[in-house]
Amino acid sequence: MPLEIVRDPRELRLRVEDARRDGRRIALVPTMGYLHDGHVALLAEGRRRADLLVLSIFVNPTQFGPNEDLARYPRDLDGDLAHARAAGVDLVFVPEVAAMYPDGYQTYISVRGLEQGLCGASRPGHFAGVASVVAKLFHLAQPHVAVFGEKDYQQLAVLRRMVRDLDFHIELVGVPIVRELDGLARSSRNAYLSTSERVDALSLVRALGRAEALVRGGECDTGRLAAAAREVLAGAASARVDYVELRDAETLETVARIERPTVLALAVFVGKTRLIDNRVLTTTSI
Amino acid sequence: MPLEIVRDPRELRLRVEDARRDGRRIALVPTMGYLHDGHVALLAEGRRRADLLVLSIFVNPTQFGPNEDLARYPRDLDGDLAHARAAGVDLVFVPEVAAMYPDGYQTYISVRGLEQGLCGASRPGHFAGVASVVAKLFHLAQPHVAVFGEKDYQQLAVLRRMVRDLDFHIELVGVPIVRELDGLARSSRNAYLSTSERVDALSLVRALGRAEALVRGGECDTGRLAAAAREVLAGAASARVDYVELRDAETLETVARIERPTVLALAVFVGKTRLIDNRVLTTTSI
Numbered sequence: 001m002p003l004e005i006v007r008d009p010r011e012l013r014l015r016v017e018d019a020r021r022d023g024r025r026i027a028l029v030p031t032m033g034y035l036h037d038g039h040v041a042l043l044a045e046g047r048r049r050a051d052l053l054v055l056s057i058f059v060n061p062t063q064f065g066p067n068e069d070l071a072r073y074p075r076d077l078d079g080d081l082a083h084a085r086a087a088g089v090d091l092v093f094v095p096e097v098a099a100m101y102p103d104g105y106q107t108y109i110s111v112r113g114l115e116q117g118l119c120g121a122s123r124p125g126h127f128a129g130v131a132s133v134v135a136k137l138f139h140l141a142q143p144h145v146a147v148f149g150e151k152d153y154q155q156l157a158v159l160r161r162m163v164r165d166l167d168f169h170i171e172l173v174g175v176p177i178v179r180e181l182d183g184l185a186r187s188s189r190n191a192y193l194s195t196s197e198r199v200d201a202l203s204l205v206r207a208l209g210r211a212e213a214l215v216r217g218g219e220c221d222t223g224r225l226a227a228a229a230r231e232v233l234a235g236a237a238s239a240r241v242d243y244v245e246l247r248d249a250e251t252l253e254t255v256a257r258i259e260r261p262t263v264l265a266l267a268v269f270v271g272k273t274r275l276i277d278n279r280v281l282t283t284t285s286i
Numbered sequence: 287m288p289l290e291i292v293r294d295p296r297e298l299r300l301r302v303e304d305a306r307r308d309g310r311r312i313a314l315v316p317t318m319g320y321l322h323d324g325h326v327a328l329l330a331e332g333r334r335r336a337d338l339l340v341l342s343i344f345v346n347p348t349q350f351g352p353n354e355d356l357a358r359y360p361r362d363l364d365g366d367l368a369h370a371r372a373a374g375v376d377l378v379f380v381p382e383v384a385a386m387y388p389d390g391y392q393t394y395i396s397v398r399g400l401e402q403g404l405c406g407a408s409r410p411g412h413f414a415g416v417a418s419v420v421a422k423l424f425h426l427a428q429p430h431v432a433v434f435g436e437k438d439y440q441q442l443a444v445l446r447r448m449v450r451d452l453d454f455h456i457e458l459v460g461v462p463i464v465r466e467l468d469g470l471a472r473s474s475r476n477a478y479l480s481t482s483e484r485v486d487a488l489s490l491v492r493a494l495g496r497a498e499a500l501v502r503g504g505e506c507d508t509g510r511l512a513a514a515a516r517e518v519l520a521g522a523a524s525a526r527v528d529y530v531e532l533r534d535a536e537t538l539e540t541v542a543r544i545e546r547p548t549v550l551a552l553a554v555f556v557g558k559t560r561l562i563d564n565r566v567l568t569t570t571s572i
Binding site: 009013102104105106107108109110111112113114131132135136139140161162164165166167168169251 | 295299388390391392393394395396397398399400417418421422425426447448450451452453454455537
């Protein structure tokens with residue numbers, strides 16, 4: 001089957017309604033394009049789980065703050081289509097901004113607890129933009145299953161809660177972080193990094209590794225674990241911490257000790273590029 | 287077909303998925319129960335437009351403010367079921383609060399412009415509660431068409447915008463206000479009125495009539511029209527105005543003159559009971 005490219009939301013709707021009528025199972029992988037191996041892993045997971053694999057590519061303006069990188073966010077549609085073909089995507093949805101946000105658009109979904117703190121603190125409005133556009137994509141693509149990366153840990157928590165709270169009949173699947181050979185989490189924003197920043201960017205995964213090693217050695221105090229992670233990050237000249245936090249892996253509530261699965265989440269500016277990474281820490285007794 | 291009563295959201299989902307698979311058209315009429323002739327008109331409209339007519343009865347706590355009438359909101363399930371049978375309803379969905387709002391519920395939909403002012407001003411959070419529960423009911427009942435009364439004018443505007451903005455594939459139908467013989471708009475809350483309050487409650491429809499007569503006579507100034515409506519309401523001893531406003535009938539923006547269809551919307555406390563009513567005013571030249 002050749003790759004089908006759809007730009008009109010109404011056309012997408014017709015296509016997926018046909019598929020539903022034929023009893024085909026639909027998977028959606030929502031992305032902002034500039035695909036890398038992390039996205040390829042999402043597509044592979046979607047392919048495995050569905051008859052019709054839909055990839056959406058939409059750099060969603062409502063999830064960017066006024067001082068963020070919307071205008072310079074990297075784009076490469078030809079490269080994305082090559083990745084999509086190789087991954088066995090059936091349909092690529094590439095809407096225009098005006099088609100997604102018609103005049104007078106004003107509806108936003110808030111997941112009031114989970115969107116607080118972490119990336120929500122430094123990116124006000126970000127998760128309302130994410131949740132709303134994902135709800136729109138769910139309504140347009142009508143997937144049985146939707147696949148997201150675990151690198152955007154808080155995003156996945158917000159979306160899982162939205163799906164449960166609003167009774168979307170969609171299975172959300174999280175896919176583990178895909179890393180470069182040296183450990184850097186794959187991200188479209190890695191393209192912004194200079195050579196020396198690329199080296200400093202490794203401080204994130206090293207900070208996660210240090211904390212994990214301490215936990216393995218018996219350390220359960222989240223304050224001491226955060227301090228150890230910060231110490232590693234401080235060793236990278238171009239790195240400036242946005243946050244280093246340990247939160248309950250499910251509720252994202254702050255925790256003083258690791259007694260249940262706990263996510264160590266990092267956001268770090270390396271030069272002007274904001275990178276995130278995370279790891280779920282568990283004591284051996286859990 | 288006997289009337290089917292479903293309490294479990296998952297069971298509703300199975301029922302409507304069967305219906306969808308069989309190519310049946312589904313209409314949903316969401317209500318808070320205590321059905322009256324206004325609701326019967328909604329059900330008749332739904333019956334006309336669908337193969338499977340679903341009535342939901344749910345007194346939704348999230349749309350009531352802390353000082354509102356949630357606890358004493360009138361209920362009469364037996365009466366409602368009799369109305370439903372007479373109206374040819376196929377399925378009544380009567381969920382428990384705990385099934386709709388499980389532990390940790392935290393997702394709310396905001397229609398940021400249209401929810402401002404009018405009832406949104408005196409009932410903070412009301413429309414977020416309405417929009418969110420309606421989105422849930424849409425996801426559970428998967429209707430092709432949903433029917434709402436025009437008495438809740440702002441609610442219908444908010445929901446129309448939500449449906450458009452979030453790409454719900456559902457046709458919303460508004461049904462004109464159903465009135466008692468003497469003109470009082472039908473409302474479950476009319477049950478709260480004492481005999482003398484019942485008389486004073488007629489001031490709402492008289493205020494609308496006075497404004498309409500003035501417009502017919504050539505008056506276009508919304509300030510003068512509001513003043514005339516207020517004058518009528520001031521004549522009712524137990525009535526206390528919450529708001530009297532003229533707004534663009536579609537955008538709900540305030541307008542100085544009637545140049546396009548304009549809704550005159552009233553909210554009035556009659557004794558302790560808050561009543562609303564409205565009428566769309568148009569000059570003959572529109």
